[in-house]
Amino acid sequence: MAKYDLKTVAVIGLGYVGLPLAVRAKEKGYEVIGFDIDEEKIKLLKKGQNLFKKDTFLKENLLKYPFKATNNASDIAQADIHIICVPTPVDHLHHPDLGPVIGASETVATHCKKGALIVLESTVNPYVSEEVVRPIFEKHGFVVGKNIFISHCPERINPGDPKWDVTNIPRVVGSFDKKGLEMSLQFYRSIIDAEIRPMRSIREAEATKILENSFRNINIAFVNEIAMSFDALGIDVKDVIDGAATKPFAFMKHYPSCGVGGHCIPVDPHYLVERAKESGFNHGFLKYAMETNEGMPAYTVERLQDALNEKRIAMKDTVVGVLGLSYKANIDDLRESPSFKIIEHLKEHKCKVETFDPHVKRQSTMKSLEAILKKSQALILATDHKEFKDALTPALLKKYDIKAIIDGKNCLDKELFSKEKSFIYRGIGR
Numbered sequence: 146m147a148k149y150d151l152k153t154v155a156v157i158g159l160g161y162v163g164l165p166l167a168v169r170a171k172e173k174g175y176e177v178i179g180f181d182i183d184e185e186k187i188k189l190l191k192k193g194q195n196l197f198k199k200d201t202f203l204k205e206n207l208l209k210y211p212f213k214a215t216n217n218a219s220d221i222a223q224a225d226i227h228i229i230c231v232p233t234p235v236d237h238l239h240h241p242d243l244g245p246v247i248g249a250s251e252t253v254a255t256h257c258k259k260g261a262l263i264v265l266e267s268t269v270n271p272y273v274s275e276e277v278v279r280p281i282f283e284k285h286g287f288v289v290g291k292n293i294f295i296s297h298c299p300e301r302i303n304p305g306d307p308k309w310d311v312t313n314i315p316r317v318v319g320s321f322d323k324k325g326l327e328m329s330l331q332f333y334r335s336i337i338d339a340e341i342r343p344m345r346s347i348r349e350a351e352a353t354k355i356l357e358n359s360f361r362n363i364n365i366a367f368v369n370e371i372a373m374s375f376d377a378l379g380i381d382v383k384d385v386i387d388g389a390a391t392k393p394f395a396f397m398k399h400y401p402s403c404g405v406g407g408h409c410i411p412v413d414p415h416y417l418v419e420r421a422k423e424s425g426f427n428h429g430f431l432k433y434a435m436e437t438n439e440g441m442p443a444y445t446v447e448r449l450q451d452a453l454n455e456k457r458i459a460m461k462d463t464v465v466g467v468l469g470l471s472y473k474a475n476i477d478d479l480r481e482s483p484s485f486k487i488i489e490h491l492k493e494h495k496c497k498v499e500t501f502d503p504h505v506k507r508q509s510t511m512k513s514l515e516a517i518l519k520k521s522q523a524l525i526l527a528t529d530h531k532e533f534k535d536a537l538t539p540a541l542l543k544k545y546d547i548k549a550i551i552d553g554k555n556c557l558d559k560e561l562f563s564k565e566k567s568f569i570y571r572g573i574g575r
């Protein structure tokens with residue numbers, strides 16, 4: 146028997162986190178209002194358009210469980226629960242940009258009713274709920290724990306993941322008070338078939354997601370440093386990592402690459418570094434790990450320079466084809482993509498740069514893989530799209546007289562490509 150009378154849910158922000166959440170809540174019997182400031186997005190949703198084609202749950206359920214999509218904030222006023230799922234980007238100096246969180250909190254605080262539960266799902270550093278969100282509601286006359294309840298339940302959506310989605314990913318949740326925690330546990334346990342772990346306080350809930358993504362960031366940085374060392378030592382890092390991964394415990398494989406992109410891994414740790422600095426702690430190790438990852442695009446271009454030098458070819462005026470713009474295989478997401486840093490470094494070396502990404506044709510300078518191979522003298526494979534892995538062969542590179550290829554994702558068959566002497570194959574750490 147539900148302890149709290151929670152019937153209506155407002156989801157603020159209908160991106161890859163908010164949209165599946167809205168559909169899932171509707172599927173589980175809640176009245177759902179989905180709010181977004183982007184009128185275009187609302188128009189498309191009203192037409193039943195699925196904005197995230199890679200999300201299997203959405204593909205199967207968006208039309209089955211229609212909810213009220215609106216960009217009129219007054220429509221959310223009667224919700225018992227408001228869930229804020231807006232982006233938390235960083236600016237060019239890697240300073241956290243809480244603008245969307247502040248804007249969404251103001252919208253909710255202006256329209257929500259007394260007694261409502263507010264849940265922030267956006268990834269934030271510890272203290273944001275108490276230093277940023279809570280004061281906004283207090284400014285609007287609410288008393289947290291009395292007539293408004295605030296929790297944090299960090300999102301864990303993994304774009305394009307066929308197995309883990311909004312219905313089955315375990316979650317953690319923390320609140321400022323017992324009632325806020327109980328209301329949140331009741332709601333999330335009613336829509337998710339997995340553990341919903343209560344945290345000691347809202348700070349621990351905020352810190353959990355930051356820890357998860359910092360963990361991934363430093364482990365990638367670790368293998369990136371090992372890869373650079375093994376390039377100097379002439380050791381194949383991929384073979385070594387796969388060897389280490391035969392150990393059934395106390396090892397978790399990560400792979401080196403031309404860079405770390407996306408809106409989570411390279412971004413979230415900066416939130417912790419910045420906030421800890423304010424409290425007098427300097428995250429030396431975490432900062433160094435992020436710098437290591439941020440240095441991989443430049444390292445990748447240096448690998449190309451070395452390979453071209455072996456062929457007595459200067460970088461200047463060489464046409465280099467960058468294969469792949471998105472930060473991750475088989476999707477079209479450009480956020481923080483290393484490809485753009487690789488392009489910058491190539492231009493600093495006075496190379497002529499062409500690009501092709503089958504998932505991002507609009508931003509590509511060339512129309513096809515064949516076109517970019519025809520025009521390029523050297524290649525950097527920056528994204529391990531299936532299309533590239535299926536199409537690229539030593540014979541094809543020889544046919545187009547490619548002189549060097551840097552496999553930025555170590556996704557091609559090194560033995561096969563190294564046999565062909567008309568071009569130089571190099572990976573990252575192999």
Ligand code: SAJ
Nearest residue numbers: 300301302303365399400401402404405406407409410472
């Ligand atoms: N990368 C490496 N080496 C690795 C793994 C990734 O260089 O071993 C690079 C990727 O090429 C990419 C970047 O890091 O450029 C991020 O890759 P990612 O696989 O972490 O993909 P994301 O950004 O979609 O991360 C999401 C995160 N999920 C959430 O924040 C809820 C992350 O916590 C997950 O661990 C990750 O998905 C996942 O496991 O797929």
